[in-house]
Amino acid sequence: MDAFLNHQCDVSLFDQMGAEWARLFKDRQVDKIVTIEASGIGIACLAARHFGNVPVVFAKKTQSINLDGDQYMAEIYSFTKQKVYPVIVAKRFLTKGEHVLLIDDFLAKGNALHGLIDICHDAEVIIEGIGIAVEKGFQEGGKGLRREGYNLKSLAIVESMDADTGTVTFAPNED
Helix, strand or coil: CHHHHHCCCCHHHHHHHHHHHHHHCCCCCCCEEEEECCHHHHHHHHHHHCCCCCCEEEEECCCCCCCCCCEEEEEEEECCCCEEEEEEEEHHHCCCCCEEEEEEEEECCCHHHHHHHHHHHHHCCEEEEEEEEEEECCCCHHHHHHHCCCCEEEEEEEEEEECCCCEEEECCCCC
């Protein structure tokens, strides 16, 4: 994954991913795409092109002098980094009643997405769907979000991984 998704970026693949999310969410109104830094930004930006060049808003993981004024904030536990960190969006970038699509690179336990969902609820925007590049189907994040009623579309779902052999099994794509 590092070779094309989250360390080195395959821009052509990102563009194809954006086209596929546009197909999957073609019946939904999308005014903005919301993601989280850092790996979600590239895929969200290319996806935005396929939704009529809508703006991309990304939640920052650290407070900075660039974040002035009122902010939405949620705390997220990172399964990968094994720590809690804040995610922050300036209130001026999310407007009550807007229709948003959440995009992210990976979905494991769903902690990052739940943080974005909390921010979206605070902003009173309408979550039209969630697009994920790679879902770890053997963890509960995707199942939980679907049970909660979210329109979640993952481009690839890893059914199982064997750390010793490096073997990965993918679930069949139903979309």
